[in-house]
Amino acid sequence: MGFNIVLIEPEIPMNTGNIGRLSLASGSTLHLVKPFGFELNDKRVKRAGLDYWKHISLFIYESIDEFFEINKGKQFAYLSSHGTQDYCAIDYKDDMFLVFGKESVGLPKEIVSENSNFVYTIPLYSTHIRSLNLANAVSIVIYEGIRNIKTR
Numbered sequence: 001m002g003f004n005i006v007l008i009e010p011e012i013p014m015n016t017g018n019i020g021r022l023s024l025a026s027g028s029t030l031h032l033v034k035p036f037g038f039e040l041n042d043k044r045v046k047r048a049g050l051d052y053w054k055h056i057s058l059f060i061y062e063s064i065d066e067f068f069e070i071n072k073g074k075q076f077a078y079l080s081s082h083g084t085q086d087y088c089a090i091d092y093k094d095d096m097f098l099v100f101g102k103e104s105v106g107l108p109k110e111i112v113s114e115n116s117n118f119v120y121t122i123p124l125y126s127t128h129i130r131s132l133n134l135a136n137a138v139s140i141v142i143y144e145g146i147r148n149i150k151t152r
Contacts, residue, residue, distance in 0.1 A: 002027035003092075003145055004074075005138060006099040008064060008107060011037030013044040015103065018135040020056045026142050029057040033067045037102070064108070071097060076118055079141060080107045081131050083121030090120055092145040103134050 005028050010016045016032070023030040038044070040060075061067040075096040079087065090098075101107030112119050122137055124130075132140075 002029065002095065003142060004029045004031055004071075004095065004097040005142065006031040006033065006067070006097055007102075007134075008033045008067075008099065008111075009035055009037070009102040010134070011103045012134070013038040013042045014047075015133065015135045017044065017047065017053070019138050020058070021052050022135070022139055022142060024052050024056050026146060028142060029059065031059045031061065031067065031071075031097070033061045033064055064111075076115065078107055078111060078115050078119045079121070079137060080112050080119050081121055081124075082106070082112050083119040084116075085120045087120045087122050087141050088144060088148075090141075090145065090148075092148040094149065096145075098138075098141055098145070100134060100138060106131075 003026065005019060005023050007016060007019065007030070010032060016036075016038070020030055022028075032040075061070070075093055076099055077090045077096060078099045080101065099107065099111075122132060122140055124132070131137075
């Protein structure tokens with residue numbers, strides 16, 4: 001069991017480090033799409049990922065176009081605060097790609113509009129918050145996927 005966690009243009013090194021650790025813990029593969037808001041050798045990435053970073057299954061792409069070209073034909077679910085479907089409605093499958101946008105603005109608008117049937121959101125129950133921390137959002141979605149697959 002495992003998913004493909006995709007971070008498009010991640011900006012915060014600690015989030016990427018934490019998500020790297022999560023990818024290893026969940027048996028998932030981490031895909032990072034450039035440009036990054038930091039260097040991968042940034043000590044904050046390593047600190048958040050602890051000494052696990054060397055064990056992470058990691059793919060790095062130079063651009064969004066390269067990522068989609070290489071992974072053409074795969075099953076994708078996109079996570080966005082602009083999604084209209086709840087993340088619990090994702091038809092989770094082994095090896096599917098769960099795609100998250102950058103911390104400041106989320107997924108590019110073109111990706112959301114071109115894939116509207118596959119854009120999901122994590123509901124927020126307070127008007128005082130715009131979004132969740134990226135690492136927390138990825139954790140919620142990944143472990144719901146694991147729960148979903150294990151209980152079928």
